[in-house]
Amino acid sequence: xxxxxxxxxxxLMLTIVFRAPEKMSVFRRRLFEExxxxxxxxxxxxxLMSSFIGGVIALQxxxxxSNPLLPTYTVGYITQSSTILxxxxxxxxxxLAGKVGSNIASEIGTMRVTEQIDALEIMGVNSLSFLVLPxxxxxxxxxxILVIFSMGLSLVGGWIALVLSDxxxxxxxxYGIRYYFEMSxxxxxxxxxxxxxxxIVTISSFYGYYVKGGxxxxxxxxxQAVVSSSVAILVANFLLTQMILLS
Amino acid sequence: MIEVxxxxxxxxxxxxxxDISATFEKGKVNLIIGQSGHGKTVLAKCIVGLHEVDSxxxxxxxxxxxxxxxVERTSIRQEIGMLFQGSALFDSMxxxxxxxxxxxxxxxMTKKEMLTRVNFCLERVNLTGRNSLFPxxxxxxxxxxxxxxxxxxxNPKYLFCDEPNSGxxxxxxxxxxxxxxxxxxxxxxxxxxxxxDMNSVMExxxxxxxxxxxxxxxxxxKNNIISTENPEVTSFVYASEFMKEIKDSIIEKNKNK
Numbered sequence: 019x020x021x022x023x024x025x026x027x028x029x030l031m032l033t034i035v036f037r038a039p040e041k042m043s044v045f046r047r048r049l050f051e052e053x054x055x056x057x058x059x060x061x062x063x064x065x066l067m068s069s070f071i072g073g074v075i076a077l078q079x080x081x082x083x084s085n086p087l088l089p090t091y092t093v094g095y096i097t098q099s100s101t102i103l104x105x106x107x108x109x110x111x112x113x114l115a116g117k118v119g120s121n122i123a124s125e126i127g128t129m130r131v132t133e134q135i136d137a138l139e140i141m142g143v144n145s146l147s148f149l150v151l152p153x154x155x156x157x158x159x160x161x162x163i164l165v166i167f168s169m170g171l172s173l174v175g176g177w178i179a180l181v182l183s184d185x186x187x188x189x190x191x192x193y194g195i196r197y198y199f200e201m202s203x204x205x206x207x208x209x210x211x212x213x214x215x216x217x218i219v220t221i222s223s224f225y226g227y228y229v230k231g232g233x234x235x236x237x238x239x240x241x242q243a244v245v246s247s248s249v250a251i252l253v254a255n256f257l258l259t260q261m262i263l264l265s
Numbered sequence: 266m267i268e269v270x271x272x273x274x275x276x277x278x279x280x281x282x283x284d285i286s287a288t289f290e291k292g293k294v295n296l297i298i299g300q301s302g303h304g305k306t307v308l309a310k311c312i313v314g315l316h317e318v319d320s321x322x323x324x325x326x327x328x329x330x331x332x333x334x335x336v337e338r339t340s341i342r343q344e345i346g347m348l349f350q351g352s353a354l355f356d357s358m359x360x361x362x363x364x365x366x367x368x369x370x371x372x373x374m375t376k377k378e379m380l381t382r383v384n385f386c387l388e389r390v391n392l393t394g395r396n397s398l399f400p401x402x403x404x405x406x407x408x409x410x411x412x413x414x415x416x417x418x419x420n421p422k423y424l425f426c427d428e429p430n431s432g433x434x435x436x437x438x439x440x441x442x443x444x445x446x447x448x449x450x451x452x453x454x455x456x457x458x459x460x461x462d463m464n465s466v467m468e469x470x471x472x473x474x475x476x477x478x479x480x481x482x483x484x485x486x487k488n489n490i491i492s493t494e495n496p497e498v499t500s501f502v503y504a505s506e507f508m509k510e511i512k513d514s515i516i517e518k519n520k521n522k
Contacts, residue, residue, distance in 0.1 A: 133353040141370065141371075
């Protein structure tokens with residue numbers, strides 16, 4: 019019952035978030051701030067995770083290629099496929115759910131408990147639209163860029179790991195990456211990450227906005243936001259895979 | 266003028282406000298006093314629309330706020346300034362940006378005009394030249410004054426203050442009270458302040474509403490609160506031995522007259 023109530027409240031929140039901003043110039047300025055907070059500030063983490071995990075995927079694949087019937091370029095092909103289809107859009111989104119999601123929930127939650135949201139409402143500002151809409155827009159715009167960046171760095175990480183370990187040559191690895199490369203997989207990944215970005219921001223904002231109590235509750239809502247966003251990402255991933263890849 | 270008519274408000278099964286009616290007059294400092302948990306803040310939040318009332322009417326110069334939709338309420342809200350208990354300044358903005366914020370959102374002014382208005386408001390609360398500070402760099406008293414500057418930036422018709430001098434030393438508290446009174450008289454604002462502070466009650470209470478168990482228990486002003494015989498009011502106002510002694514000395518002084 020409480021879950022259904024929560025869903026209802028979440029969708030009602032979305033109807034208020036997507037109202038026209040009071041002033042476009044203020045929205046634009048807030049959007050650029052959020053592009054920096056949500057997008058640009060996430061680049062170092064995404065770069066670090068992507069290059070190392072790309073390396074690990076390549077090494078694990080290579081270490082399991084003992085069958086002489088399998089061509090050597092398979093390592094590059096598998097690294098490319100797993101990176102584009104799953105690692106970059108889904109795992110990076112799960113990582114960002116932790117970083118960006120907890121940040122949003124605690125930021126908005128703190129504003130709630132310190133009455134800053136009440137102050138916005140009393141001034142006549144649509145606080146939900148003012149706070150959440152620039153974040154959603156920034157995430158939807160920047161997550162695909164982060165994911166493309168992550169794909170590139172993962173493949174580079176895999177190449178460095180293989181070459182340094184002398185498990186494959188550059189030519190073979192690059193051939194494997196290009197072998198059976200399908201552009202539709204990239205579009206599928208980008209569609210997923212747009213949805214995941216939307217999920218992370220709106221769910222985290224929901225937990226932050228409706229927090230009641232003090233700093234302890236803000237901490238709890240932040241944790242709850244990360245858990246719920248992660249679960250929602252996994253469910254959405256399953257549904258999108260069914261809809262896009264298997265339809 | 267703000268009129269509150271037969272307002273009721275419950276949270277779940279607990280009724281917080283019970284058929285409250287009151288009038289808050291223009292150009293006067295109207296105080297809402299009472300014990301903690303008796304409904305003062307809920308009443309103020311109902312008046313400004315942060316809580317929806319269960320029944321009753323709230324009239325801003327005859328305009329029924331309860332029957333308005335979100336857009337209509339926005340126009341009234343632009344006439345309201347509010348000073349929060351914790352100041353509620355935006356942490357990520359400087360003093361200047363905080364005061365400028367409502368102007369930026371709702372006024373069609375140039376940057377220069379906005380800056381002139383911000384500087385005027387900051388000067389009014391004796392914070393000239395503090396534009397570039399962040400709220401975290403300001404003392405509690407300064408934060409309250411910034412809150413007042415932000416509240417008056419839009420030339421409000423109504424000013425709400427939620428415990429304006431809580432957490433402040435007596436000297437700063439008097440400074441804030443004086444500022445609220447001066448602004449109220451100068452701009453003929455309808456000011457509604459919630460307070461526990463007896464100094465405020467005696468200094469600036471032009472109209473006083475005493476809330477007890479969610480009821481409008483007593484109304485009066487700073488002069489007749491001293492002589493009231495209402496037991497709940499006297500036990501609230503003269504809770505300490507020190508205040509009781511003051512009361513006795515005032516009564517003695519009046520007898521000798």
